[in-house]
Amino acid sequence: MDKRWLSFELHKRKILTLILLLAFMLSLFSVEWNSNLIHSGGFKTAKQIAAAFFTPDLSGDILLLALESSWTTLSYAAAGMSLAIIIAFFYGILAAGIVVSEGKIKRYIRPFLEDSLAS
Numbered sequence: 001m002d003k004r005w006l007s008f009e010l011h012k013r014k015i016l017t018l019i020l021l022l023a024f025m026l027s028l029f030s031v032e033w034n035s036n037l038i039h040s041g042g043f044k045t046a047k048q049i050a051a052a053f054f055t056p057d058l059s060g061d062i063l064l065l066a067l068e069s070s071w072t073t074l075s076y077a078a079a080g081m082s083l084a085i086i087i088a089f090f091y092g093i094l095a096a097g098i099v100v101s102e103g104k105i106k107r108y109i110r111p112f113l114e115d116s117l118a119s
Contacts, residue, residue: 031037
């Protein structure tokens with residue numbers, strides 16, 4: 001008879017899953033399940049959102065707000081990518097080992113390189 005189903009090995013991932021499931025179950029018992037739990041105007045609001053989806057407001061104010069918001073989003077994206085490219089450029093030079101192939105400075109740089117290669 002195969003008794004492999006009796007053995008249960010707990011790995012870190014399984015322990016974390018059990019802890020999270022237990023926390024979820026405890027949170028369900030702490031909720032006061034009554035009629036006030038769900039907002040009574042929720043269906044009305046969902047209906048308004050669905051109606052606005054099929055008949056959008058294309059007034060000048062809304063379009064101007066959408067344009068300004070899109071420009072802000074693109075500005076943040078460009079700034080973030082520029083910063084990431086600059087940081088990656090310098091880390092790439094250090095990781096290549098060309099600049100610090102010998103000498104005392106390699107002793108200080110090596111721990112940072114080993115940490116980034118391990119992950």
